[in-house]
Amino acid sequence: MVYYFKTYNHNQYKKLNIMSGNMNINLKVWRQKNGKSQGKLVDYKVENVSPDMSFLEMFDVLNDRLINEGKDEPIAFDHDCREGICGSCSMYINGRPHGPNQGVTTCQLHMRSFKDNDTIVVEPWRSAAFPVIKDLATNRSAFDRIIASGGFISINTGNAQDANNLPIAKDNADDSFAAAACIGCGACVAACKNSSAMLFVSAKVSQLALLPQGAPERATRVLNMVAQMDAEGFGSCTNTGACEAECPKQISLTNIARLNREYYKAQLFSNEG
């Protein structure tokens, strides 16, 4: 058997047939210098867009051009993993968080979901609890504070028993996992006319309520997390279901129902106590 090892032939950046495409896209992008200044929509035309590009790669191309032209600063937006898992990206595209496709984040949206000459309006998440930092980047630290108020199991390192001493029915484990899939992106808040964070909070409450490890703190957890959610200025839930429809991880509304049950039970007990 002969084995081939050529040198220098391997070139990641070889010119490819599908390198650039022929779509033209008209963008209207929200530009805002910082939290204190007023923002506005600005028009940009992006040419030769390939359908294989991701939505954020189109922004990369536009930003490269803006830097080259030297007139406008590049557009600021949050992103990191570009695989739909870190929850950083957060664009409000044509009036929908994360754009037109169900069950995907902005970074997973590809230009093949649009047509030549489409006009696309891109804005940041809109919620008093998520103030704009710059352009499309917002401050979502309220979510971290909600978790800090109770979204955990109080166990110190080194205190755990053998993992298999605690069998958990597969269905419960699976449901818990489905709730735990939340990436903390905030699309549910952005989708909701009341800016409610119920889907996010309920996902964490459910994950832990469905596991025996979470049981001892069930009541305090839900009470504290809901109190923190209210303190952060998120609105109340009126069951419109917009959050579930726009959630990139398809977190289910049944979690909100579970949160409500947990909450009433906890209140009942704390009132009795």
Place this chain on the structure above:
Amino acid sequence: MSKIDSKIPAGDLETKWTKYKSSVPLVNPSNKRNLEIVVVGSGLAGSSAATSLAELGYKVKVFCFQDSPRRAHSIAAQGGINAAKNYQNDGDSVYRLFYDTIKGGDYRAREANVHRLAEVSSNIIDQAVASGVPFAREYGGLLSNRSFGGTQVQRTFYAAGQTGQQLLLGAYSGLQRQIGLGNVQMFARHEMLEVVNIDGKCRGIIARDLVSGKLERHFGHAVLLCTGGYGNVFYLSTNAMACNVTAAWKAHKKGAYFANPCYTQIHPTCIPVSGDHQSKLTLMSESLRNDGRIWVPKRKEDAEAIRNGKLNPNDLKEEDRDYYLERRYPAFGNLVPRDVASRAAKERCDAGFGVNKTGEAVYLDFAFNMKYKYGKQVATLKHITNPTEAQLTEFGHEVIKEKYGNLFDMYKQITGVNPYENPMMIYPAVHYTMGGLWVDYNLMTTVPGLYALGEANFSDHGANRLGASALMQGLADGYFVIPYTIGAYLANEISVKSISTDHEAFVEAEKNVQSTIEKLFAVKGTKPVDFFHKRLGKIIWDNCGMARNVEGLTKAISEIKALREEFWNDVRVTGEANDFNPELEKAGRVADFIELGELMCKDALERNESCGGHFREDHQTEEGEALRDDENFKNVSAWEFKEIGNWDLHQEELVYENIKIAQRSYK
């Protein structure tokens, strides 16, 4: 060349850690409250370390550049985490995990560190489950396992294809609890840009508030860098966009040796490059190799017909396919370690058998196992004795979906092709860096008081990391190693009062950071930062990627030097310093990547052997396998920074007392 001291405790391998743990000096609780620890990074290593140290009573500050600690790159890990639990009763043990890891690393890792890692692996799973991590389970309610490459047991725990997410969210919730209790102060959207040394000890950092752009000084009796790997030096990699080497590199320039920079891992199963606009590459988890079979056509004509769209791979007969891993490595088959699988894919593509337009892709095919493994199983369960092919496909589809659903969805979103109906196309891509800051057994770098944990250090994976071992290492370092080993240093620091950040060392360090930022803006060149990053990536991929040779590496070093000149003369950084400015962040990171790139090539050039991911074309067996030179290179290369482009090499000899080193074979 001088020798360096790894501080490995004496004694038997099996009892070393236990004995050391019980004899390491302790800090009493009232003193802990006066000791401050700076943790840079909130991934698995950083979150678990910060949480555990805060629980012990230390005052902890945590920094990350994302907007929330929950978004650290660990979140993206897919396939799983190893532990020597032997829940499957298939012969696993601490020794076997230890042995597999040393062998997988091609005999270039420390025995003592790796054994400790294997010892604590079980505790990690216990800890994760106790903190609410919803791992996959069997119907009986017990934890489920799967196989990863380079092993013959099932020891990998997982949560669908989102294991990193679930583990990180578990560690993050512990961290948030400590933040809520006031034991940890969190600084998100902050980037560390310098370490501060005072009288030979690390005493803090300079960080930039990424929103306001202001520079801040933070004191710590000790500083822990948990800042991840440097795979993005290649520009295209499976790492998140912002992963970078800056924290480690600044530490390196302040006295921390950098070990084995040329050991990088190219992962065999990633989605191939689709075009020039590509900003990153996407991993298809190694777990897919449990059920996916890798092949290319046997005949070149068929490969060409496939590339031209004239032949559908589903129509190619079984006997016309070359399952080259099963052919070359019958014992491990599709589950050979990553370096071996990647080279084999490159070999077939270089030989003209690639299956996509660029000729740089091979198939990962699930059809066989979908039908005949899972389809049959389900049919049997349903008491269907003579299932049709269509039924088998339908039943198998459901099982595959449960196991790998999110990965299949991701593949479809990115490529537009349905992998349930067509074989996936994959190609190797940069994924992980085994090299990193040199640390001793206590995880301390060569700067007293400065530690490195997780992917940022070099410690446990030798020249090639086995799948599902990075999550294990990050959590081992943070939960179970550093809380003990840091005592060896801090027990002598209890009388040190916190040092004012007005100290001249802090002032000086801040001035340096400030002047670097000003220098970047002052260039006012013509090319965006990405332009330089892409060029650097191409130089390194071509010359210091899957195959390396003397001529290429020598050329690469001079090209990188020239690129550095060009960067500092022609980069254009837009915006302002005192503002939220992602371009400025990138510019600083790319400047450091360029310096690192040179050291990687230098290290690859000096290491005149092949081992693990470091494949030198001039050192291979007749069968194209890596050829080690144990006589001259059974050591760790630790580089000391002198000035830009100039380093001194130190070596740590590796001693194997418990494992007989041999040529690595997976045949």
